[in-house]
Amino acid sequence: MSALRPTLPLRYPPVTGEALDSWLEFLAARLHCRYADVLRALGLPTRDVTLAKPMLPRWAVLATEEEIAEIAAVSGVPEAVLVAMTLRRFDGHAVVIHHDQRRVHRPLLWGRAGSRYCPACLMDSGGRWQVTWRLGWSFACVRHQMLLADRCPACHRIPRFHAHPRSATPRPGRCASPATAGSRRARCHHPLTDTPGVTLQPGGAVLRTQHLIDHLLTAPDRAVRWPLHGPGGAPLQAVLSDARCLAGWVLNYAAGSDLAEAVEPEVLHRWEHYRSHRPDGSPHVRGTQHLAQHSYFAPDDAAATAVSLTAAMQVLTAPSVPAAGQAVQWLTDRVTASGRPLHPGGVALLNGGTISLRLQAALRCSREAQVMPVARLRHRTAIASTRAPGDQDARARMLPTALWPEWSLRLAPWHASGKPVARRADELLAVACLLVGNTTKIHAAIRLMDTTVSSHNVSSLLAELTRRPDCADVLHALVLLADHLDQHGSPIDYARRRALFTPRPNFVDPAHWHDLQRRLRSNHTPGIAHAHRWIFHTLTGTPPRLAHPAIAPATRAQRHQYLRFRWRILPAEAELLNGTARRILDEHGIDEPLQWAPRLDAASLRPLRLPGPDPDSITKARLHQAAPSGDFSIAQVAQTLHTTTAHVIYLFSRHPVDWSPPRFRRTQHTATRVGQWRTWYEQDHLSLQDIADREGTSLATVRLALLKNDVPLRPAGSYPGRPRRR
Ligand SMILES: [Zn+2]
Ligand SMILES: [Zn+2]
Known part of the structure; x- marks a missing residue:
């Protein structure tokens, strides 16, 4: 040889x-x-x-x-x-x-x-x-x-x-x-x-699938750059593992009618024949455990392989994760209809193999409408997340007990009658925000948020949100908020503020408060408890019902009065309380803004369907223009501004308006300027009219302010050496 x-x-x-x-x-x-x-x-x-x-x-x-x-x-x-x-x-x-x-x-x-x-x-x-x-x-x-x-x-x-x-x-x-x-x-x-062959349709899905696979096999070590697997692509091995998982489902759970359009009748017929037998050759009984074995080994039938891989590749070549979710929905419907639980958390473990994170995300998308709302938050299905849930409890420090008012206004559902769908929705929404991408149980999340709502109420609100068409994207917005916090953090450590200020029974010096009230209002002066509540609420973002028992409103009527106090607060009162709150932070060496709320970019929010208005859609100037002088009704202002009463209440809390009767008008200005006026009057010997002219106010205002501040007034024109006004 x-x-x-x-x-x-x-x-x-x-x-x-x-x-x-x-x-x-x-x-x-x-x-x-x-x-x-x-x-x-x-x-x-x-x-x-x-x-x-x-x-x-x-x-x-x-x-x-x-x-x-x-x-x-x-x-x-x-x-x-x-x-x-x-x-x-x-x-x-x-x-x-x-x-x-x-x-x-x-x-x-x-x-x-x-x-x-x-x-x-x-x-x-x-x-x-x-x-x-x-x-x-x-x-x-x-x-x-x-x-x-x-x-x-x-x-x-x-x-x-x-x-x-x-x-x-x-x-x-x-x-x-x-x-x-x-x-x-x-x-x-x-x-x-001489083996008889099965002819395939030129340009048909089966041949196209084999073309696609043959192309991948020409360079097995090259990354597969299909859109589903992201910009970096995926190794061939990962794509084929995904294909194997999906193909296994097709073999085990699909019906012939699902595939008739894509596959030649003779091929489909052989696939059905193959499926009617267990992998070991014996006829199988529907519903037994042996079913799943079809996906364990490669089918020893080319037609079965052709049909199942053709269906799998139609999913894997979809242009995006959500599109793949849509493409695979018929199949996941079949899987779950068989009684097999296809909870989004379990998709990675199916078929004994591993599947890529992006296919997992697509599978979750396909189950979006069927999974529990809380699971949608945990798996961030709204953004077709590819990240498995993990421990996100650190986010609790970045969240106030009640979701920021500007976000509650946008995200909380309302009945057409103007009544809120859920009581304490702002607290429930904050818990929901903590549950995003998180594995923590609902009751544990509630504890982390230092609130007293029930797990049942959290679940009910989430269910309501997914039922109501006007709330279609509330979960999406919560995911965006949570991601924003995780990425950028919060300048306020809410957990520290809760720990510091919840045990505290008072926040404002009664002397200061009563002194201000004497100058601002003739009667019906709001109780100092409201002032304490307001500061506690502002510092912590926690509703006053959870404050120290000495100041927490105990009855529904008290809670209602407090709410009214918030939006009817006068500018001078807000100024005093803000200053006090700032001083309290300084005393604790807390170098944080007094208040804060995350802002998301408008482009990502615009397409979302949310139940509430954009709080910034009405400016402070427009609000103040719409507020009639003297007392007014919220409903009336809401009507003028074509928005909800909740929105107007929010706006007045944020931008207090001086609605006090004429004789207390300009009290905000008066309260801050009266010291200067006194100096001018007593030391510079300006007349009341001079001061009024300088300040662009009325003589009566100056006169009243000085009187209220116990400044002895001179008889008109009595100061020697000053020309008498005519
Ligand atoms: Zn032979
Ligand atoms: Zn050939």
Whole structure:
């Protein structure tokens, strides 16, 4: 056989894509010698020492470097070409190989033993086998537009399950499996080129899917850049794992009617036949555990593979995560209809394999309408999140007990009658914001927010939000708020303020408060408890009902009065209370803004459907213009401004208006300026009229202010040396 050395490479080179074993057999056939003779000539072992039985090594799966080098030296075929004739380049990408046994790991990446084949290709090439036919991902020949054949039609064995017998001379294109009858050494030898084939529709979904897969297999180590898997793409192995998961579901749960449009009737018929049997061949009983096994091993039927991978690839090639969610919804509907729980948290664990985070996100999107609202928050389905929920309890420090008023106004649902859908909605929304992306239980989140609402109320509000069309995007807004906090933080440590100020029974000096009241209002002066509440509320963002018992409003009427106090607060009162609150922070060495609320960019909010108005849609100037002088009703102002009473209440709390009767008018100005007026009057000897002119106010205002501040007034025009006014 030494003659092999110079002649082999010239006369019998391997064909493109050929498997190593096919080529070795072809050489032996051409040289009319036993298979073992060619192996010896190439310096290959005729027995795999790692195997118990005397068997040939599975070279087509994996050849060692020494073997490759030896074959290259003898045959002159470059080593790189020889390596490409084995499954090695797909190892870890499209298949997983047990290197010591040269065996494909079957449960991973749909590995399979033996090889499919295209009868027409065998005919054209004179019996040369493609290496990719060994992959579970190959089910069709795109050249001949046919399904690949799985078994020899005569002996029904899978070809190339074992190596070619050593002592026989190979007959290319014929079945080398043992004959079903006759001696132990007899071979089937059925011409595989005669295998009847299933023709596929040119341009149909099945052929397009095989095209797509073949393209991926040309460079198995290159990242797959499909939109679903994000800008960086994903390794082929991850994409194929995803495909395997989805294909497994199609095999186990899909109905024929789901796929009739995409797949040729004959292919679909074979898929249905395949599914009606358990993977081990026995007929299966619907609803048993064996169902799921269809996804464990690669289907040993090309039609079953074709249908399930075609459906899977339609999901994986969707243009975005939400689009993939839509594309897969029919399938996840089938899975859940089977009684199998498909909670969004569990999708990663299905089918015993791992699936990519982005496919997990798409699956969650597909279940959006079916999963519990709290799960939607945890999985951030509104933004098609690819992040699994984790511990987000640190966010509790960045959240006030009641969601910021500007956000509660926008996010809390209202009945058409103007009544709120939920009491304490602002506290419930704050808990909801803490639950975003979080694994913490609802009652634990409530504790972290230092509130007293019930888990049931949180769940009810969330359910209500998902039911009401006008609230369609409230959960989305909560996710955006939570993400904003996680990303940018909050300048206020609300947890510290809650800890510091909740045990405190008073906040404002009664003398200061009463002094101010004497100057501002004739009667109906608001109680100092309201002032304490206001400061507590402003400092902590916690409703006063949760304050120290000494100041917490106990009755519904008291709570109502406090609310009224908030929006009827006079500018001078707000100024005093703000100043006091600021001083309290300074005394504690807290270098934080008194109040704060996160702002999201308008572009991300604009498309959202939210139940409440944009608080900034009405300016302070417009508000003050709309407020009539003297006392007024909120409903009336809301009507003038074409908005809700809740909005107007919010605006007046934020921008107090001086609604006091005329004789107390300009009290805000008066209260802050009276010291200056006194100086002018007593030391600079200006007249009341001079002061009024300077300040653009009335003589009566100046006169009243000085009187109220116990400044002794001179008789008109009595100061010597000052020209008398006319
Ligand atoms: Zn072909
Ligand atoms: Zn056969």
